[in-house]
Amino acid sequence: MNGDNELDMLLGILKQGAKNAGRKLGKAILKLLAPYLPVIAFICILFMMMAWLVAAVYSAFPGDKSKNIPAILAGVKESEKDKQMLEKYMSLCEKWNRKDTWLVNPGNPSRPDGPNYESSPENPFHPNRGKGELVGEMIDRYNHDLDLKITWGQAHAAALFRAYALRRPDISDSEMEKVVKDLHPYFYYKASEVITCGKDGCERHTVYLLVEAYTIRGHFQYHYRWRTDTYDDGSVTYEEFAGMQQILPNMWQRLEDWIKNEYGVGEKDITLARTAVWEASMGFDQGKEWLQWLLSNYSIGSFTSFAMVPPEFVPFLKEAEEKFGIPAWFLAALFQSESDWNYMAVNTRTGCFGISQQHPDYWRERWIKLGFVPPEQYQWDPRAQILAGALVMAEYLGDPRQIDWNGDIENDIKVIKAIAHYKGWSNWPNLTLENLEGEEKRQIEIVLGYARGIQVGTAWPVPGHKEISSHFGWRIHPVTGKKSFHEGIDIPAPTGTPVVSVSGGIVTLAGWNGVYGNCVIVRDAQHEYLYGHLSEIEAVNGQAVHQTVQPGQEIGKVGSTGLSTGPHLHFGVKDLTRDCWIDPELIVQPR
Numbered sequence: 398m399n400g401d402n403e404l405d406m407l408l409g410i411l412k413q414g415a416k417n418a419g420r421k422l423g424k425a426i427l428k429l430l431a432p433y434l435p436v437i438a439f440i441c442i443l444f445m446m447m448a449w450l451v452a453a454v455y456s457a458f459p460g461d462k463s464k465n466i467p468a469i470l471a472g473v474k475e476s477e478k479d480k481q482m483l484e485k486y487m488s489l490c491e492k493w494n495r496k497d498t499w500l501v502n503p504g505n506p507s508r509p510d511g512p513n514y515e516s517s518p519e520n521p522f523h524p525n526r527g528k529g530e531l532v533g534e535m536i537d538r539y540n541h542d543l544d545l546k547i548t549w550g551q552a553h554a555a556a557l558f559r560a561y562a563l564r565r566p567d568i569s570d571s572e573m574e575k576v577v578k579d580l581h582p583y584f585y586y587k588a589s590e591v592i593t594c595g596k597d598g599c600e601r602h603t604v605y606l607l608v609e610a611y612t613i614r615g616h617f618q619y620h621y622r623w624r625t626d627t628y629d630d631g632s633v634t635y636e637e638f639a640g641m642q643q644i645l646p647n648m649w650q651r652l653e654d655w656i657k658n659e660y661g662v663g664e665k666d667i668t669l670a671r672t673a674v675w676e677a678s679m680g681f682d683q684g685k686e687w688l689q690w691l692l693s694n695y696s697i698g699s700f701t702s703f704a705m706v707p708p709e710f711v712p713f714l715k716e717a718e719e720k721f722g723i724p725a726w727f728l729a730a731l732f733q734s735e736s737d738w739n740y741m742a743v744n745t746r747t748g749c750f751g752i753s754q755q756h757p758d759y760w761r762e763r764w765i766k767l768g769f770v771p772p773e774q775y776q777w778d779p780r781a782q783i784l785a786g787a788l789v790m791a792e793y794l795g796d797p798r799q800i801d802w803n804g805d806i807e808n809d810i811k812v813i814k815a816i817a818h819y820k821g822w823s824n825w826p827n828l829t830l831e832n833l834e835g836e837e838k839r840q841i842e843i844v845l846g847y848a849r850g851i852q853v854g855t856a857w858p859v860p861g862h863k864e865i866s867s868h869f870g871w872r873i874h875p876v877t878g879k880k881s882f883h884e885g886i887d888i889p890a891p892t893g894t895p896v897v898s899v900s901g902g903i904v905t906l907a908g909w910n911g912v913y914g915n916c917v918i919v920r921d922a923q924h925e926y927l928y929g930h931l932s933e934i935e936a937v938n939g940q941a942v943h944q945t946v947q948p949g950q951e952i953g954k955v956g957s958t959g960l961s962t963g964p965h966l967h968f969g970v971k972d973l974t975r976d977c978w979i980d981p982e983l984i985v986q987p988r
Contacts, residue, residue, distance in 0.1 A: 506589055551678040556572060556573055585608050628987055640778045734840070857988050885978065887965045901947050
């Protein structure tokens with residue numbers, strides 16, 4: 398055995414996993430090395446001591462976000478090889494995430510009176526059905542495909558462990574591509590019509606909905622139901638997200654089968670090996686800095702509103718409100734504080750998971766009580782997680798309908814004890830308003846602060862002007878004449894018409910912004926809202942940037958600045974977690 402090469406490989410692996418996966422990574426390596434331990438025991442002990450010291454040093458270096466170099470690739474001194482490796486991984490992931498994206502109903506969009514083009518556990522699209530037309534893009538209206546795409550961190554962690562298991566000194570470009578190809582997702586979509594009706598008649602446009610995904614995180618099927626929203630003189634009919642199910646007996650089956658085959662890991666060690674790989678991949682920065690900055694510099698109520706709630710989960714919150722008597726806005730505040738709406742989140746310390754952070758010992762009985770049977774198929778269904786969270790909170794509140802939700806809940810000890818109980822504090826029965834202090838007080842204040850803000854609704858950005866001249870999605874650009882993706886909606890109105898903020902939030906840009914001309918950008922904890930082509934920008938308290946705004950507050954006036962064919966507002970919404978533009982009509986509709 399070449400001692401220098403072994404040391405380099407071990408240090409490399411520990412460098413990659415130093416952020417979050419140190420202990421489990423070490424265990425996995427020891428498992429893989431078990432057959433050789435009698436020969437190299439002394440050397441391994443020496444290597445481990447040195448490696449832990451180096452890992453501790455590396456963990457102190459945060460990388461360089463301005464150059465898109467993450468901590469785990471950027472060591473004490475950023476290298477050109479690090480940048481090349483990152484770029485290669487990102488390029489491969491972009492390629493293979495789009496490789497198997499299929500439309501199951503080309504030319505026949507789903508309509509209210511037609512077939513739903515969805516699959517079932519007994520008759521899935523993958524692997525033998527559903528490949529009607531290759532799309533070549535991730536196009537889900539609700540962006541669930543982005544939650545399940547393969548990331549460079551996942552690919553890198555898998556490749557590192559593979560290299561170590563095969564005793565390779567380095568990871569070649571071909572090996573990187575093999576890993577990404579082997580683990581890439583398969584996405585199946587349906588085309589679905591959105592029907593918008595107003596005083597001048599109805600128009601239809603097509604959106605795309607993910608109906609099945611076969612990934613290293615599980616084999617998921619997605620379901621939808623038709624809904625009609627009405628407003629003053631019109632309506633919108635569309636398919637809303639109704640839930641999802643995981644149809645494999647073991648959601649990790651695909652990843653574990655790959656690890657067994659590539660690493661030569663036996664059945665008794667597969668859970669440890671898979672956990673080590675996955676947690677190493679999760680060690681990369683998660684991008685929560687913006688939310689932490691908001692919490693540190695502004696009162697929570699100043700940047701929150703109901704617009705902050707991910708739109709695909711709103712129907713489930715309203716269903717929970719009707720079923721259990723807890724307002725949707727209060728549940729939204731609780732779940733925002735628990736998980737930031739990540740339905741795949743797992744607390745590695747406690748095992749609690751999902752949007753409502755369900756306890757691993759109790760979740761099955763709650764799922765069965767709510768009718769999600771068999772529970773294993775619905776463990777990762779956001780609807781099940783939200784209803785289960787509401788069920789638990791209702792039990793802790795006693796009778797939620799006896800709470801004065803329009804009153805002073807911040808001084809209602811029953812509400813405060815219920816929050817404390819939900820968060821698992823052992824002292825919740827003895828809490829009083831007077832003895833609430835420290836971290837416990839801060840956590841209660843966060844939930845109640847979110848609740849205050851989320852109670853505030855949303856506003857249509859151009860009051861009195863409800864026409865949408867160009868929807869979100871692919872279109873022929875009115876200026877360039879080329880097919881391009883429209884990352885927002887266009888609302889025509891006369892120059893000088895007031896433009897108001899849809900949400901609460903912080904103004905992060907107020908000025909010229911390229912093709913958008915005069916532009917205002919507002920951020921809350923979940924979304925970024927862009928208002929483009931303005932003729933004027935309205936200062937807030939004499940200053941535009943870094944000021945807080947509330948829903949309905951004027952931020953500018955309609956214009957035609959930038960790349961524009963006439964006076965209108967371009968309104969865009971970016972999902973900060975997924976880092977992508979989403980359909981604004983999911984956030985707010987004409988009224």
